[in-house]
Amino acid sequence: MSVYTDLTGKKSKLAVVGLGYVGLPLALEFARKIPVIGFDVNPKKVELMRNGIDPSKEVEPEKFKGVDIVFTSDLDLLKEASFFIVAVPTPVDKYNVPDLKPLLAASATIGAVLKKGDYVVYESTTYPGCTEEDCLPVLEQQSGLKMGVDFSLGYSPERINPGDKKNTLRSVVKVVSGNNAAALDEVAKVYELVVDAGVHRASSIKVAEASKIVENTQRDMNIALMNELSLIFDRIGINTYEVLEAAGTKWNFLKFYPGLVGGHCIGVDPYYLTHKAASLGYQSRVIAASRYINDDMAKHLARKIIKYVLRQSDNPRVLVMGVTFKENVSDIRNSKITDTVAELRAFNIDVDIVDPYAVSEEVSHEYELALSEAPTGLYDAVVVTVPHAPYTNLDDNYFAAITKQHGVIVDLKGIYRSKIHSRPYWSL
Numbered sequence: 330m331s332v333y334t335d336l337t338g339k340k341s342k343l344a345v346v347g348l349g350y351v352g353l354p355l356a357l358e359f360a361r362k363i364p365v366i367g368f369d370v371n372p373k374k375v376e377l378m379r380n381g382i383d384p385s386k387e388v389e390p391e392k393f394k395g396v397d398i399v400f401t402s403d404l405d406l407l408k409e410a411s412f413f414i415v416a417v418p419t420p421v422d423k424y425n426v427p428d429l430k431p432l433l434a435a436s437a438t439i440g441a442v443l444k445k446g447d448y449v450v451y452e453s454t455t456y457p458g459c460t461e462e463d464c465l466p467v468l469e470q471q472s473g474l475k476m477g478v479d480f481s482l483g484y485s486p487e488r489i490n491p492g493d494k495k496n497t498l499r500s501v502v503k504v505v506s507g508n509n510a511a512a513l514d515e516v517a518k519v520y521e522l523v524v525d526a527g528v529h530r531a532s533s534i535k536v537a538e539a540s541k542i543v544e545n546t547q548r549d550m551n552i553a554l555m556n557e558l559s560l561i562f563d564r565i566g567i568n569t570y571e572v573l574e575a576a577g578t579k580w581n582f583l584k585f586y587p588g589l590v591g592g593h594c595i596g597v598d599p600y601y602l603t604h605k606a607a608s609l610g611y612q613s614r615v616i617a618a619s620r621y622i623n624d625d626m627a628k629h630l631a632r633k634i635i636k637y638v639l640r641q642s643d644n645p646r647v648l649v650m651g652v653t654f655k656e657n658v659s660d661i662r663n664s665k666i667t668d669t670v671a672e673l674r675a676f677n678i679d680v681d682i683v684d685p686y687a688v689s690e691e692v693s694h695e696y697e698l699a700l701s702e703a704p705t706g707l708y709d710a711v712v713v714t715v716p717h718a719p720y721t722n723l724d725d726n727y728f729a730a731i732t733k734q735h736g737v738i739v740d741l742k743g744i745y746r747s748k749i750h751s752r753p754y755w756s757l
């Protein structure tokens with residue numbers, strides 16, 4: 330008998346620990362095939378999910394129907410599981426040092442219910458070595474069991490992209506790994522239940538961990554290059570998007586664009602890698618420089634706006650359209666535009682913020698910022714941060730109606746390039 334046959338024969342259950350952007354869709358996909366326990370420490374979230382509501386608003390209510398799942402915060406229920414998947418947050422602290430508290434707490438939780446023959450697979454993004462060197466000791470100590478003898482370990486990075494309906498859990502190849510060949514095979518079979526695109530068997534847990542962190546580090550560095558180009562082209566007086574459009578006609582030119590790098594992945598994960606490198610005596614240069622450039626863009630933007638509006642007006646007013654870290658999602662984690670807002674306010678500039686997706690209470694709780702219902706009066710600058718769907722069709726008339734004659738349209742993502750004629754216009 331194997332854990333796979335136990336699960337598919339409905340003799341045991343799969344538990345997902347941490348039901349956020351990653352854990353909930355994963356738990357619901359598995360629950361179409363096998364019995365699932367959805368475990369989260371936040372009882373308010375658990376209550377919403379019991380009522381078919383995704384607190385992150387990513388999963389449609391229909392996905393909660395016809396599935397075999399129990400949502401709980403009760404440790405006792407976890408005892409029924411034999412295959413545990415961990416999808417808790419892996420943030421950094423205020424010094425950009427990895428904060429493993431949720432990961433270690435989840436490991437202790439699982440360690441307390443772990444039995445012989447069980448599997449624990451981590452999905453949280455982390456540095457190579459974390460699963461075996463940081464999490465495993467907690468599992469072994471709490472359970473009194475030995476990995477490789479009593480239970481098996483795995484790592485399978487998540488590639489979910491909130492807001493993206495095309496590249497989903499089912500349609501994207503999933504990297505899987507295990508502590509030995511038999512464990513890898515079992516982990517692969519379990520994931521194949523829900524990933525139509527199939528799995529990629531990584532040669533080790535560390536390789537699988539590294540593969541994920543490299544995906545996001547590569548994106549961070551490519552965006553940093555575009556941001557640096559934008560700083561240079563701004564001084565030269567040419568539009569970066571026009572340059573990229575021209576350069577993009579070459580067959581091997583990679584399509585990346587400048588922008589604020591926020592969220593919980595691209596702006597965070599490279600710090601996990603540089604932290605690990607530093608612990609091994611290597612100080613990263615290229616990765617750290619990219620982080621620095623991307624993190625400084627919010628202040629660069631603020632400086633540009635401040636210089637402009639203070640020359641135009643005694644009591645300047647700025648409108649920020651979009652506070653989420655990317656388009657068409659409600660996720661405001663590490664929203665870099667809030668750094669720009671803080672800098673503008675430090676110069677006594679009045680700032681209004683609107684966003685059709687962000688939740689007012691969350692913005693107020695996280696950043697102590699109030700969301701306005703709609704623009705009011707005339708502004709000296711309007712900053713459009715992300716191409717939210719309701720923003721993409723706005724035109725020159727719309728912006729003319731909400732700005733003073735000198736009001737500048739700051740279009741970070743170049744959505745309105747060559748469409749704004751009656752007002753000054755910038756993009757990154």
Ligand SMILES: NC(=O)c1ccc[n+]([C@@H]2O[C@H](COP(=O)([O-])OP(=O)(O)OC[C@H]3O[C@@H](n4cnc5c(N)ncnc54)[C@H](O)[C@@H]3O)[C@@H](O)[C@H]2O)c1
Nearest residue numbers: 347348349350351369370371417419431434435453454487
């Ligand atoms: N969101 C993404 O797009 C994405 C993509 C790929 C990888 N990841 C990675 O996946 C992991 C999870 O990210 P997320 O965006 O789903 O996070 P999230 O904040 O949306 O959800 C995490 C959930 O874990 C719960 N939790 C925290 N500590 C817990 C504990 N000890 N026991 C049980 N539950 C606990 C929280 O209450 C929350 O509901 C992170 O490592 C992240 O970097 C995220």
